[in-house]
Amino acid sequence: MTDKMFENNQVSMIGEVVSEFQFSHEVLGEGFYMVEVSVNRLSNYADYIPLMVSERLVDTQQDYTGQLIHINGQFRSYNRHEEKKNRLVLSVFVREWEFVDELEENEKTNQIFLDGYVCKDPVYRKTPLGREIADLLIAVNRSYGKSDYIPCICWGRNARFASGFEVGSHIQVLGRIQSREYVKRINDDETEHRIAYEVSVSKVDFLEDM
Template sequence: MSKGQDKKEIMPNFLKDLNTEILEQLTAGSSEKNVVGLAGDVKELKAVEDICGLRFKGYLGLIEVERPSGITDTLVVAFAWNTPHKSTQGVEFDVLREYPAGSRLLLYGKMQTLKEFSTGRQLVFVLADFVALSPKAEQQNDIVLVGEIVYKPTYRETPRGKRISDIFVKVKNQLTKCSSLIPCICWNETADEVANWLPGDTVKLLGRLQSREYEKLIEEIYADGVVAERVTETRTAYEVSVHTIKKEEVKNEC
C-alpha cells in the first residue's frame, strides 16, 4: 500500500480532471517547458544593476496576487530595462513613474532561481519577458513546468493531517545558461503518488507560485547546558503549489 492510500477519497475529483485537460492543452506539441502568467498589483519596484551579484540592468520588484482563499501572495519579479517598452511598440517611458505601487501589471515569463552567495539564500522569482500596465486585468497566477525531478521527494504530514511531497524540478536558467531548481509542493493524493517517484523522472505540472513566512533558527544560546534562548529570523519561502502533475513515460527507442 502506498503512502496515504487508506486516506484517499473515493469521490471523483472533477477539478483534477479539468486541470489535467488544461495541462495537456498547454504542453501538447509545445517546446515551451517553463511558462508563467501573472497579473497582480505592484507592492514595490526598483531599478537594479544586478541580481544576486549577477549583472542585470533592469527592474526587481514585488507583485501581490490574491489566492481564491483570500490569502495574498507577495511574489518576486524581475525584467530587463527594455522589456516594458516592447508592449508599447518601442515607445520609451519612465517605468517607475508609470508602474507605481498599487498599479495592476500583466506579466508573462519563466520561473528562475539564483543564489545570493554572500548569504547563501536562494532567490525564487519570475523573469518576465513581457510586462504591461493592465488596470482591468483579472488577477492571474498560473505556471506550467516540464523538467526533471532533482533529489528524492520529501514526504511529510502536517499537524492537521495534510500529506505533502516536496520536490525540485530542474529547468533552464535564462541568465546563467545553467539550471534553476524550482521548489514545488504537492498535496494529499498527489503527494502520495509523487512520494514514490525518483530523481531523473521527467514531469510536467500545472500550479501557482505562492509565498509563506517561516521562522529560521539562527542561534541557540545555552546557560548551564540548557537552551536559554533561541534567536530566530522571519523569512519568506517561495514555491510552486502543484494543482496537477504527470510523470512522462520514457520512450524506448529500437
C-alpha cells in the same frame, strides 16, 4: 532550441505592484531591476511575488505602486552565498509586461507550467490533521546550459503519487507560485523572518522519456 527552453517554464500572472523598482544587476549594458507584486488567492490571502524586469521592457525609473499589471515570464533561481553556504533565491523573470485596468470575472491570476526533472528525493509527510504533503525540487533546463531549481509542494493524491518519484524522473507540473513566511534560526539567541517561494501543484504528470 531557445523556444523549447521557454516552453518548459511558463508563468502568467496578474497582480498589483506594491513596491518601487530596486536595481539588481547589469548585463552587457542592460540594467535589471526587482519589483514586487501582490497576487490574490481565492481565499483572499495575497502572495507577494518578486519580479525581475529589464529597463528595456518598462520605465524602471517610474513608480507604478498600486497599478495592476499582467506579466508573462519564467520562474528562475540562482544561488546566493551567505552564512558560509548557498541560499536558493527565486524570482519571476519578466518577458512581457502589460498594464490592465481591471480583472475580468473568473480570470486566472497566477499560473505556472514546468517541464523538468526531479533532482532530490521527494519528502512525503502528513500533517497532524492527516493531510498528505510531498515536497519536490525540480530542475528545469534553461538556455546556455543553465538550469533553474524550483521547489514544489503537492497535496493529497498528488502528494502520494509524487512520493514515488525517483531522482531523474521527468515530470510536468501545473500550479501557482505562492509565498510563505517562516522563521530562520540564526543562532541560539537570534532568529530571522524570511519569505520562501514555491509552486503549489494542482496537477503533476510523470513522463516516460523515449
